[in-house]
Amino acid sequence: MKQKDKFRYAEKCLYNYKPNLACLEVLRGDLQIKRSGSDVHAQNYQSTFGFSGEPSSPVYSHVVSIETLEERIKYLERLTNPISKLINDLNDDFLQILKLMYFEANTQKKVMIELNIPRSTFIRKRYKLVSLTINYLGL
Numbered sequence: 001m002k003q004k005d006k007f008r009y010a011e012k013c014l015y016n017y018k019p020n021l022a023c024l025e026v027l028r029g030d031l032q033i034k035r036s037g038s039d040v041h042a043q044n045y046q047s048t049f050g051f052s053g054e055p056s057s058p059v060y061s062h063v064v065s066i067e068t069l070e071e072r073i074k075y076l077e078r079l080t081n082p083i084s085k086l087i088n089d090l091n092d093d094f095l096q097i098l099k100l101m102y103f104e105a106n107t108q109k110k111v112m113i114e115l116n117i118p119r120s121t122f123i124r125k126r127y128k129l130v131s132l133t134i135n136y137l138g139l
Helices: 003-015 017-036 058-089 092-103 108-115 119-137
Strands: none
Touching: 003 017, 003 058, 003 092, 003 119, 017 058, 017 092, 058 119, 092 108, 092 119, 108 119
């Protein structure tokens, strides 16, 4: 992956951090509900064929749905856990830029006004923040 692509991907991960956390919470709840109802009640000893011509298997479809949820959770954790660690490790200067620009989706100009910093300082700190994100994501 080129450096420019890494930068864009890391910024995308930062912008989507909060929605991904919300989605992760919902998926974990869905998985917990799926697992608590793990007793598959449909027991059919006759071969019933669906549209695909294969016998229906409630157990198989239940396992597939659980595995699908687990895969989606792993994917989102891969995006959110490194950023959570980054947030804990950041000092206040970078944390303010992170919150204002990526979590609250403010424009660059508004962030510079809010923090009362010149454009060159903002660009330098933003680049450093995204570079740290790239390292934490392992890109």
